[in-house]
Amino acid sequence: xxxxxxxKKGLKIMLDGEPHVVAQYDFTKPGxxxxxxxxxxxxxxxxxxxxxxxxxxxxxxxxxxxEREMQYLYQDDNGYVFMDKKSYEQITLTEETLAxxxxxxxxxxxxxxxxxxxxGIGISLPNFxxxxxxxxxxxxxxxxxxxxxxxxxxxxxxxLQVPSFVEEGTLIQIDTRTGExxxxxxx
Amino acid sequence: MEPNxxxxxxxxxxxxxxxxxxxxxAFFIDRGFIEVETPARIPVNAPxxxxxxxxxxxxxxxxxxxxxxxxxxxxxxxxIFQICHCWRAEERGPRHLPExxxxxxxxxxxxxxxxxxxxxxxxxxxxGHKTFIWQEQEIDISTPxxxxxxxxxxxxxxxxLLSQITGEKKFSELISNxxxxxxxxxxxxxLTDYPAIQGSLARPKSDDSGCVERVELYIAGLELANGFxxxxxxxEQRRRFEKEEKQRQSTGKTPCPLPEKYLEELGALTxxxxxxxxxxxxxxxxxxxxxxxxxxxxxPEQL
Numbered sequence: 001x002x003x004x005x006x007x008k009k010g011l012k013i014m015l016d017g018e019p020h021v022v023a024q025y026d027f028t029k030p031g032x033x034x035x036x037x038x039x040x041x042x043x044x045x046x047x048x049x050x051x052x053x054x055x056x057x058x059x060x061x062x063x064x065x066x067e068r069e070m071q072y073l074y075q076d077d078n079g080y081v082f083m084d085k086k087s088y089e090q091i092t093l094t095e096e097t098l099a100x101x102x103x104x105x106x107x108x109x110x111x112x113x114x115x116x117x118x119x120g121i122g123i124s125l126p127n128f129x130x131x132x133x134x135x136x137x138x139x140x141x142x143x144x145x146x147x148x149x150x151x152x153x154x155x156x157x158x159x160l161q162v163p164s165f166v167e168e169g170t171l172i173q174i175d176t177r178t179g180e181x182x183x184x185x186x187x
Numbered sequence: 188m189e190p191n192x193x194x195x196x197x198x199x200x201x202x203x204x205x206x207x208x209x210x211x212x213a214f215f216i217d218r219g220f221i222e223v224e225t226p227a228r229i230p231v232n233a234p235x236x237x238x239x240x241x242x243x244x245x246x247x248x249x250x251x252x253x254x255x256x257x258x259x260x261x262x263x264x265x266x267i268f269q270i271c272h273c274w275r276a277e278e279r280g281p282r283h284l285p286e287x288x289x290x291x292x293x294x295x296x297x298x299x300x301x302x303x304x305x306x307x308x309x310x311x312x313x314x315g316h317k318t319f320i321w322q323e324q325e326i327d328i329s330t331p332x333x334x335x336x337x338x339x340x341x342x343x344x345x346x347x348l349l350s351q352i353t354g355e356k357k358f359s360e361l362i363s364n365x366x367x368x369x370x371x372x373x374x375x376x377x378l379t380d381y382p383a384i385q386g387s388l389a390r391p392k393s394d395d396s397g398c399v400e401r402v403e404l405y406i407a408g409l410e411l412a413n414g415f416x417x418x419x420x421x422x423e424q425r426r427r428f429e430k431e432e433k434q435r436q437s438t439g440k441t442p443c444p445l446p447e448k449y450l451e452e453l454g455a456l457t458x459x460x461x462x463x464x465x466x467x468x469x470x471x472x473x474x475x476x477x478x479x480x481x482x483x484x485x486x487p488e489q490l
Contacts (some may be wrong), residue, residue: 005276027281029278030367032236033355149192161196163192163195187329
């Protein structure tokens with residue numbers, strides 16, 4: 001069982017017999033009052049999004065979903081296509097189902113598809129993915145401070161802050177749990 | 188090996204933080220306060236229904252330095268301040284860290300009105316202008332800052348009147364869901380005079396309102412400081428502690444002894460007031476950062 005202190009964005013829990021994922025999470029504690037855990041939950045089957053507030057002491061059943069290892073192939077008009085490497089069976093996940101996870105898909109990448117019956121309702125990403133920077137301002141010569149940052153866009157259209165020494169074409173590692181830059185990838 | 192950029196990128200904020208800490212110390216020292224350091228690991232904290240301390244080798248990490256600081260007050264120290272770390276179990280969010288930095292100051296021979304005056308002076312000293320901007324919200328700090336009582340806040344911003352609220356749970360829910368979101372954000376604001384149950388160490392008001400002289404400072408909707416005129420009646424304090432501790436135990440929490448030395452020495456204290464201010468949140472405001480993570484060198488997740 002999970003308790004309130006396990007709540008965070010991306011946690012998957014069972015609610016009324018259906019899997020839900022925490023889409024947004026906030027912790028508030030007014031004055032000397034009781035802690036409130038304010039969540040936006042998404043029903044992973046219907047896609048519906050709603051607010052739910054929890055108080056300390058409440059517990060949650062983890063959503064144990066069947067996972068199938070598949071390979072990401074490509075994006076088409078219907079969504080994102082994955083293939084089971086053993087059976088060659090293909091399934092499509094919609095953009096809505098993937099939400100922000102879509103930014104971290106690289107062609108031919110292996111991911112775990114979370115299944116509900118024979119339907120894919122989400123994916124489980126590796127903690128780190130490597131993506132190439134497609135747009136960022138050039139490195140200003142003389143800017144050697146390690147802490148300086150600037151915006152950049154990677155090949156999937158995802159935007160993030162990167163150190164000033166990262167240039168267009170650089171392959172970078174991104175932490176999929178936080179969406180933040182981790183390091184450059186040596187090639 | 189590339190330097191850890193998540194740490195490196197905070198450098199200018201951490202430099203700003205260091206300057207703010209220096210300015211806070213200068214503010215209090217210039218006004219005749221003594222900076223004190225009291226132990227972070229103590230036998231027991233004041234019992235609080237919704238604040239859980241972290242065990243440390245049989246004793247506890249402080250959830251606030253209040254008990255030791257008030258023992259110094261009772262021993263005759265007039266004006267004291269401290270900047271220290273405090274620990275509160277399982278408090279983590281965009282505005283909470285389980286280990287955080289607290290500023291507390293105490294004065295003898297005054298009440299909570301003086302604390303509000305101190306807050307106005309401190310923020311002016313740190314900002315240096317009439318306004319500042321936090322997350323696109325301009326905040327006008329010209330004084331005096333509005334003071335509204337909890338009773339007024341409920342009648343203005345809530346569907347429920349303060350007099351209609353029975354449970355403590357309902358009170359904090361309405362404060363969190365209705366009052367706090369409705370408070371004006373363009374000026375700092377003091378919320379004052381809480382129901383007695385919401386201020387276990389605060390002095391009752393001299394009228395018959397059933398309220399205590401407690402104040403909370405909000406800036407841009409962020410709860411920044413909590414202070415009160417100290418309750419100096421040791422018998423009444425013991426009664427309140429016993430009640431609070433009983434409530435703690437009724438919710439299944441591990442029993443804690445009462446802070447006996449504090450209760451013993453409280454009898455020597457008359458007329459005093461003190462306030463605790465969350466330093467990390469203050470730095471969030473002054474450095475215009477959206478989360479508490481941005482203003483500390485390390486979050487627990489980075490350790």
